[in-house]
């Protein structure tokens with residue numbers, strides 16, 4: 209078979225994604241799409257704001273010469289300057305355009321960062337549950353993801369992280385607000401992690417890089433705020449995108465922000481720019497860069513996601529589901545009423561409700577509900593959720 213052994217194995221390991229997709233398509237063909245309650249994908253269902261749409265139309269209809277050509281691999285300087293200004297305003301950190309690389313989404317940004325920092329055999333500590341692609345991304349660049357548990361409320365377990373760190377540890381990769389749990393790590397947790405990494409870096413004689421994946425930073429509820437990683441830890445790098453907060457997932461735009469105070473920041477920046485090029489991205493999409501430049505704050509209406517979180521959370525807990533209330537992102541990660549989360553997700557499927565087993569995120573015994581769907585989908589699904597827990 210021409211497909212490599214490793215990729216054949218990856219296909220098998222990620223098969224539940226394909227399975228959900230195939231089962232969903234089958235159910236929709238059989239019963240009609242409106243009868244199937246699909247909570248399986250983190251694809252925002254809110255439209256980009258009217259201002260954002262206008263900015264895209266304006267950027268696309270610009271007739272100036274050369275604007276569709278290559279540009280510096282890091283992206284348009286004016287766009288990077290706008291991004292840096294926003295970070296300065298939001299996080300109170302000193303950063304300018306020289307420390308920003310525009311990327312093909314957060315997924316592209318993570319690959320650029322991992323390629324820049326990992327040597328073959330290096331380890332990346334990842335609190336679980338986690339965004340399922342991390343394991344593959346780390347492997348892409350010769351590394352190994354080391355999964356560590358979090359506490360019962362999904363907050364960071366610093367003791368577990370400490371035990372996982374060893375001389376092979378190149379980086380720690382965190383994601384807050386978290387997919388799949390909706391957890392936002394507190395300032396205390398982040399400060400504790402920063403002190404731990406400073407101490408362990410000295411102990412093992414190498415700088416541990418803290419990579420913070422933040423595509424949901426703007427999506428938080430009840431005035432919860434996301435601590436600044438750049439402020440908390442010197443050897444830090446933030447990756448993010450406009451996929452979720454501006455609802456531009458298909459347009460593939462994100463960025464890397466490197467901490468200017470990192471030891472060897474200049475070389476790291478050169479590495480990031482080179483990796484953006486040699487991974488084949490070359491540069492982030494030109495029209496979209498110009499479109500977001502003036503619309504960075506045109507975030508979709510977070511109140512709609514909050515309403516959906518409240519509706520689903522209060523309904524499910526009233527039916528008896530156990531669930532940590534999400535503080536951000538648009539996912540709910542309840543405990544599976546059956547120990548076997550795959551079996552419970554199968555039972556929900558019989559009620560035409562599509563969710564994803566926690567096992568796929570390194571969180572067996574739970575299941576993920578992506579509530580970036582319409583109010584009607586949520587309302588329509590509630591009877592099925594109630595029946596399913598009663599049946600078990």
Ligand SMILES: Cc1ncc(COP(=O)(O)O)c(C=O)c1O
Pocket residue numbers: 250312313314315316339383386387421423448449450451457461462
């Ligand atoms: C935690 C997390 N990181 C990264 C990504 C990738 O985002 P992008 O579409 O910007 O590549 C996602 C997408 O769902 C995500 O949930």
